[in-house]
Amino acid sequence: MKVQPAWTFPTGTGKRGALAVLLGLTTVLGACSKSSDLDDDTPAPAKSSSTGGGDSIQAIAKERGLSPDDITAALKTYTPSGTHDPYIMFASGGHSGQVFAIGVPSMRILRSIGVFTPEPWQGWGYPVEKDIISAGDSDTTPLTWGDSHHPAISQTNAEYDGQFLFINDKANARVAVIDLKDWMTKQIVKNPIILNDHGGTMVTPNTDYIIEGGQYGAPLGWSYASIDDYQKSYRGAVTFWKFDRAKGRIDVDQSFAMELPPYGQDLFMSGRLVSDGWVFGNSFNTEMATGGDLEGKPPMEAGASQRDMDYMHIINLKAAEADFKAGKFEKMKGFPVIRLTTAIQDGLLYFAPEPKSPHGVDVSPKGEFIVASGKLDPHVTVYSFAKIQQAIKDKKSTPDVFGVPVLDYDSIKEAQVEVGLGPLHTQFDDKGYAYTSLFLDSMVARWTLGGNYSSLHPEGPWKVVTKIPVQYNVGHICIPGGDTAKPDGKYLVSLNKWSIDRFFPTGPLLPQNLQLIDISQGGDKMQILYDLPMGIGEPHYAQMISADKLKPYTVYPEIGWDVNSGKVDPDAALPGKERIERRDGAVHVYMTAVRSHFRPDQVVVNKGDKVVWHITNVERTQDATHGFAISGYNINLSIEPGRAETFTFVADRSGVFPFYCTEFCSALHLEMAGYLLVKP
Ligand code: RUQ
Ligand code: CUA
Numbered sequence: 001m002k003v004q005p006a007w008t009f010p011t012g013t014g015k016r017g018a019l020a021v022l023l024g025l026t027t028v029l030g031a032c033s034k035s036s037d038l039d040d041d042t043p044a045p046a047k048s049s050s051t052g053g054g055d056s057i058q059a060i061a062k063e064r065g066l067s068p069d070d071i072t073a074a075l076k077t078y079t080p081s082g083t084h085d086p087y088i089m090f091a092s093g094g095h096s097g098q099v100f101a102i103g104v105p106s107m108r109i110l111r112s113i114g115v116f117t118p119e120p121w122q123g124w125g126y127p128v129e130k131d132i133i134s135a136g137d138s139d140t141t142p143l144t145w146g147d148s149h150h151p152a153i154s155q156t157n158a159e160y161d162g163q164f165l166f167i168n169d170k171a172n173a174r175v176a177v178i179d180l181k182d183w184m185t186k187q188i189v190k191n192p193i194i195l196n197d198h199g200g201t202m203v204t205p206n207t208d209y210i211i212e213g214g215q216y217g218a219p220l221g222w223s224y225a226s227i228d229d230y231q232k233s234y235r236g237a238v239t240f241w242k243f244d245r246a247k248g249r250i251d252v253d254q255s256f257a258m259e260l261p262p263y264g265q266d267l268f269m270s271g272r273l274v275s276d277g278w279v280f281g282n283s284f285n286t287e288m289a290t291g292g293d294l295e296g297k298p299p300m301e302a303g304a305s306q307r308d309m310d311y312m313h314i315i316n317l318k319a320a321e322a323d324f325k326a327g328k329f330e331k332m333k334g335f336p337v338i339r340l341t342t343a344i345q346d347g348l349l350y351f352a353p354e355p356k357s358p359h360g361v362d363v364s365p366k367g368e369f370i371v372a373s374g375k376l377d378p379h380v381t382v383y384s385f386a387k388i389q390q391a392i393k394d395k396k397s398t399p400d401v402f403g404v405p406v407l408d409y410d411s412i413k414e415a416q417v418e419v420g421l422g423p424l425h426t427q428f429d430d431k432g433y434a435y436t437s438l439f440l441d442s443m444v445a446r447w448t449l450g451g452n453y454s455s456l457h458p459e460g461p462w463k464v465v466t467k468i469p470v471q472y473n474v475g476h477i478c479i480p481g482g483d484t485a486k487p488d489g490k491y492l493v494s495l496n497k498w499s500i501d502r503f504f505p506t507g508p509l510l511p512q513n514l515q516l517i518d519i520s521q522g523g524d525k526m527q528i529l530y531d532l533p534m535g536i537g538e539p540h541y542a543q544m545i546s547a548d549k550l551k552p553y554t555v556y557p558e559i560g561w562d563v564n565s566g567k568v569d570p571d572a573a574l575p576g577k578e579r580i581e582r583r584d585g586a587v588h589v590y591m592t593a594v595r596s597h598f599r600p601d602q603v604v605v606n607k608g609d610k611v612v613w614h615i616t617n618v619e620r621t622q623d624a625t626h627g628f629a630i631s632g633y634n635i636n637l638s639i640e641p642g643r644a645e646t647f648t649f650v651a652d653r654s655g656v657f658p659f660y661c662t663e664f665c666s667a668l669h670l671e672m673a674g675y676l677l678v679k680p
Helices: 015-023 026-032 054-064 068-077 130-136 227-233 317-325 340-345 385-393 451-456
Strands: 087-092 099-104 108-113 152-156 159-169 174-179 184-190 197-203 209-214 236-244 249-260 265-270 278-283 309-316 330-332 335-338 349-355 358-363 369-374 379-384 397-399 405-407 413-418 423-428 433-438 443-448 464-469 474-478 491-496 512-518 527-534 542-546 579-583 586-594 597-599 602-606 610-617 626-630 635-639 644-650 655-660 673-679
Touching (some): 068 527, 087 491, 152 197, 184 249, 197 265, 236 265, 236 278, 249 317, 265 358, 278 317, 278 358, 309 317, 317 335, 369 385, 379 385, 379 423, 433 474, 443 451, 474 542, 586 602, 610 635, 635 644
Parallel strands (some): 249 335, 358 423, 586 610
Antiparallel strands (some): 087 099, 087 542, 159 197, 174 184, 236 249, 278 309, 330 335, 358 369, 379 413, 512 527, 579 586, 586 597, 626 655
16 A cells, blocks of 8 residues: 655745745754755755755655654654653563563663563573562462563652662562662562452552552462352452562562452552542452353353443552551461451442443542543543542442442542543643543543643533544553653653554564654644554553653672672672682682673583582673673573672583673674583
8 A cells, every 4th residue: 555645745835945834944954954956856945054954854755755744753753863862661561571661752662671581681580580580480380471561660759759660460460679770670579369460560659559459350369269159259359569668679578468359450549649548449340250151151251341330449558557557467378468348347448330341540640530441431430539538438338249338429420521432541741631542442532630620721621622543452551750740741652552554564463553642732732753663562551751860870889789689799709809619519600701701711510510600790881791601501691880690500411511791792702702611
């Protein structure tokens, strides 16, 4: 299919003049270009220095079939070599198990971060971080992948602080902590009572807790119960992982869970400012459908979408924390769980009816509204936190089958906004607009918030202002700070699930399409600027932060740095002290790496020896990373400047095994090698 340029040159004015007029670019062109002499066959206006470069842009635009909109989009995203992006977006990798960092607006992929899946380029899991990855192993099965879904940047006072990044693994109910000083995963915790999660990770406004909601109802603690006993024996849960910021780790001993009905909990979101201390979550299977299609029962998805209303979960986290500290919990697999009966009795849990198979639950910047999207309802429903509090006080509720108070819908509803088909997720900007992704419509709707935001809108409150088509099947959307008290309304990224005709078909498996949209102007103006094909994973959600809030190391602070403890390893290999010694029944190798050699470059052991190998990159130069690989032993490390690593293996195969540096680090990179000799 040939694409026609949407725009042709007006006649009579000369292409260059027309282009400049259309783009309003006269001064830009004049300021940065020399006079041109390109293949323009219309008489050019007088060659003055103010319009001198127009011909070349015009010729390129013509040749490439670019419209004025294309050209403005290019100008808004082009990031000249050597300049940096003002925003960094962290996107989950879906079932690749990783996280991707992307510069915005250039949409250049800057890095992947190994999390739940071993990743050879970073040496992630070969063999050093195996213990971190395997922290979530189920009793018998080693895990080598995850389904990363929702990244969360740590917050201070309900704003991103750029210190840590958290992410969940839906497949195995794990939560990972990434330190944004070196962009490395430091910890993975496995939820001991649930097998999968979805409503994670979201953080409370000062990152006291990382929230992890479960998803599919199951007997808690990985136990067995007949599916016929679903209502009696199956449960949902939400877990509050306590974060110790000073240590940069989750403090498992201060963490707890709350038992919930088996309603298919979905996303969770923390309240903030006026709703600080409260947490909101969705559910989509209050029908408690269990499938059984072979037995003639309704299939899962039909069974789970029969009722008009499901329940938004409203949790008083402050009160739950007090109950936990008062010991009002039971231990399950050694993990504290506040039982459902306690949650009901102590007023920790309320429900709000929400139409129909809801998915996203999002809190407005100042925390006063909660927006729920029903996938099968063309509206988003907006609840007022103040009204929720009033209804709780007035006991305007009736119990559900488990006894959880269901608040009166009409008393707590603030508004319903008809946004379109398949609403999923909502983000907010700095101009009082909300944006909701529409999966079925393949659009993003911009609508006005009411309440305190009303004065910002001549259009009136709770009104759709415009919708922009995206390509195609959008899931999450991401605005810098779009889920914080301080959103920044310049860009929106639409994380589309299908890309169909957008790129050259890469076989039957196509990339995802992340589309960058300019939302800097209000009203009905939104413009798609760029398509980023993501061919290395399936991002679900992303969070974007102003780059100046990130303060990463350029090299590790000192030579011999242990990336896990965050200080110098007392047993690190150091320059001048390289050696091989036998002690405690093992061979200890102390090796340094520097351009362009390893010292020692010969290591001789006996077959069957246990080898403890310490290696330190002693470089102080930024980007002087060395790799380290031993052929035949599946050993592969990335050692950034200053970093010290230790790995252990049994030399169970005799032979001669070259080791070499895998990063093209210097002119003599190929010579950066040596031999491991294992004597029979
Ligand atoms: S969600 S399917 Cu975040 Cu829309 Cu996971
Ligand atoms: Cu070091 Cu190549």
